[in-house]
Amino acid sequence: MAVMIPATSEALPPELLNNDPEGYAWGVWQDRTPKLIAQLMDVTPWGPEQRHALESLLDEIASGPMRPLGAAAHDHDVWASWGTGYFGRPWSDASFLWSESYFYRRVLEATGYFAPGPWRGVDPFEPLKSAELADPALEADLRALDDLEELPDGEKGQAKLLAALWGNRADLGFRIGLAPGHAQLETEGLVADQSDQLWRRLGPDAQVAVVADNAGRELVADLVLIDHLLGHGLAASVSLHLKPHPYYVSDATATDYVACLRRLGQTPGAAARISARLREAATAGRVTIGVHDFACAPWSYHRMPGDLAARLRTATLAILKGDLNYRRLVGDRAWPATTDFTAVTAYFPCPVAALRTLKSDVVTGLDAATEAGLDAGGPRWRTDGTHGLISVTSG
Ligand SMILES: O=P(O)(O)OC[C@@]1(O)O[C@H](CO)[C@@H](O)[C@@H]1O
Numbered sequence: 001m002a003v004m005i006p007a008t009s010e011a012l013p014p015e016l017l018n019n020d021p022e023g024y025a026w027g028v029w030q031d032r033t034p035k036l037i038a039q040l041m042d043v044t045p046w047g048p049e050q051r052h053a054l055e056s057l058l059d060e061i062a063s064g065p066m067r068p069l070g071a072a073a074h075d076h077d078v079w080a081s082w083g084t085g086y087f088g089r090p091w092s093d094a095s096f097l098w099s100e101s102y103f104y105r106r107v108l109e110a111t112g113y114f115a116p117g118p119w120r121g122v123d124p125f126e127p128l129k130s131a132e133l134a135d136p137a138l139e140a141d142l143r144a145l146d147d148l149e150e151l152p153d154g155e156k157g158q159a160k161l162l163a164a165l166w167g168n169r170a171d172l173g174f175r176i177g178l179a180p181g182h183a184q185l186e187t188e189g190l191v192a193d194q195s196d197q198l199w200r201r202l203g204p205d206a207q208v209a210v211v212a213d214n215a216g217r218e219l220v221a222d223l224v225l226i227d228h229l230l231g232h233g234l235a236a237s238v239s240l241h242l243k244p245h246p247y248y249v250s251d252a253t254a255t256d257y258v259a260c261l262r263r264l265g266q267t268p269g270a271a272a273r274i275s276a277r278l279r280e281a282a283t284a285g286r287v288t289i290g291v292h293d294f295a296c297a298p299w300s301y302h303r304m305p306g307d308l309a310a311r312l313r314t315a316t317l318a319i320l321k322g323d324l325n326y327r328r329l330v331g332d333r334a335w336p337a338t339t340d341f342t343a344v345t346a347y348f349p350c351p352v353a354a355l356r357t358l359k360s361d362v363v364t365g366l367d368a369a370t371e372a373g374l375d376a377g378g379p380r381w382r383t384d385g386t387h388g389l390i391s392v393t394s395g
Contacts, residue, residue, distance in 0.1 A: 013334040016096045016361060024361045024383045025096035033103070034058060036249065043127040046111065050119065053110035061091045061103070069105070074114055079105065082298060096360075097332035101298035104247050113246065123246045129256060132216035133263045141217075142263075145224065145270035153232055160225045161195055161355070161390070162187070167221035168213060168322045169357040169385045189387050191358070191374065192341075192365050197392040198317070198353045202234040206316040209350070211241040213322025215256030222321060223260055227274045230281055237286045239315070244291040248324060254289055300331045302347060313349040320352055323359040330364050341365030341391045351393035358387045365391045 018025045037058050041051055060067065068087045069076045080087075083102070086094050094102075112119035123129075132138070148156055187193060202208065208229060212222060222240075229235035243251045252260075265275035281287040292308050304312075312318055320329055329352065330344050341364050345352050361382055366374075374381045381387050 012331065013336070016332050016334060018094055018096055018099060019092045023096075028096075028100070029061060029091070033061060037107075039128070040107070040111075040124050044111075044122075044124060046119075050111050054107070057103075057106050057110050063090075065089060066091050066094065066099075066102070069109055072115070073109060075105075095332065097300065097327060098298040100248070101296065105296070108246065123253070123255070125246050125249050129215045129250055130259070132250070133220075133259060135217075138217060138220070138263070139267060142220075142267040142271040143269065145267075145274070149270050157199070157228055157232065157234070158195065160221070160228045161198070163221045164218075164225040164321070165355045165388050165390060166357065167218035168355065169388070190389060191363070191370055191381075191387050192389040192391050194353075194392040194394075195390045197394060198319075198390065199234075201317045201351060201353075201392070202229065203316075204233045204236060206235045207314055208235040208238045209241060209312055209315040209318040210238055211318060211320045211325055212243075212252045212257075213325055214250040215252040215260065216250060218250075218321065219252045219256060219260045220264060223264060223278055224274055226287065227277055227281075230286060231277065235316075237288070238281075239288045239290055239311075241295065242289055242291050243295050244293055245296065247296045251324075254291065257289060300328045302331065304349075309349045315350040318348070318350050318352050320354050321356070323356055326354050326356040327360060327362050329354060330362060332360075332362055335362060335364050337363045337366040337371045338368055339364040342394045345393060348393075351395075353390065353392040356389055356391075357385050358382055358389065359385050363389070365389065 016023060016025060018029055020026060037054050041054055046054070065088050066083070066086055068083055069079050073079070079102070082098075086098065086102075091099055107124060108114060111122070111124045113122065113124070114120065148159060151159060206229075208226075210222060210226060212219060226235075226238045226240065229238060240257065242257060243253050246253060261275050261278060264271045264278075266272070278287060282289075290311070292305075292311075294303075294305055294308050297303070320326065329348065330339075330341075335344070341354075344364055358381065363382060374387070
């Protein structure tokens with residue numbers, strides 16, 4: 001049974017659509033999407049069929065009606081029902097949340113990810129993800145984990161939490177290498193910081209769910225945090241929720257999880273020890289990974305299916321990583337920034353902590369003075385990745 005949008009939905013602020021030239025979505029479709037398609041064509045030697053399909057997708061987004069998945073797709077019927085009211089109309093009329101998810105499904109259709117043939121199972125984003133793990137700067141960050149071990153436990157945990165947060169700032173690298181005493185610096189740019197509430201919710205019996213976002217540096221930082229929770233009496237077990245297939249360029253799948261564990265293991269010292277401990281925890285069932293088709297569905301978590309809700313209901317705390325998970329958590333709507341975070345996420349099956357770099361228009365949980373101060377510098381703080389938040393269910 002799905003958790004439905006509350007009956008008061010007519011009182012909710014409007015959903016964010018693609019057709020607002022002032023909105024963030026507009027720039028994504030005009031600028032980022034063509035660049036992404038060009039990059040995908042560049043990094044993999046696709047044949048003419050895949051290249052043509054990728055180019056056609058771009059043309060369709062620019063000027064055509066949105067078409068459904070081909071009849072042979074295994075999930076054709078699911079998307080046919082999800083797309084009622086969208087198919088046949090311009091992409092620009094669609095909601096941002098819905099259409100971006102569908103876009104990533106259409107990329108996989110174009111490259112033949114699910115179809116019989118040579119490209120079946122080939123992740124079109126893999127070269128981009130691998131490049132991040134091979135970045136020499138990551139080696140320095142991983143070696144700096146040795147210094148982190150010198151910090152007192154509380155400071156060490158906070159540094160790892162902030163590294164997991166800022167790891168979500170895809171283009172600016174993550175900040176795991178902190179000299180003792182400098183953890184505080186990483187709080188600059190936080191528009192809300194309820195990390196004290198996050199720590200209060202954890203303990204030796206806690207069952208923690210981590211709903212992952214990006215692979216590469218972000219997932220490496222998440223794994224470092226998970227190891228910390230397990231090793232410091234802050235969690236009895238951690239379930240790591242991953243994507244069932246490639247999505248939103250760098251979203252983490254089980255393959256990416258394995259690659260990140262391997263990468264951690266390749267740097268001697270603290271990083272390799274973390275990798276080894278996480279492997280032992282997986283063997284002992286203290287770290288489990290899970291995937292659910294809903295993780296790539298075009299809806300907010302209000303429509304979460306019953307089996308996923310039941311799984312999350314047993315969690316002491318769900319840590320939701322990243323911008324997209326945040327949009328799906330609160331709903332991709334024009335919320336006043338002062339909307340109460342706990343109230344707006346009350347429907348979620350367990351207490352939540354959102355760790356997110358701000359990369360889209362949506363935000364809640366701010367106090368009025370903070371919002372006014374940020375707005376005084378213009379609107380870009382919401383979308384340019386310079387700000388972050390740690391928002392936690394109160395109580
Ligand atoms: O979830 P992430 O990785 O933090 O962010 C994903 C994201 O930047 O990609 C989209 C633009 O393509 C935005 O909607 C969204 O905010």
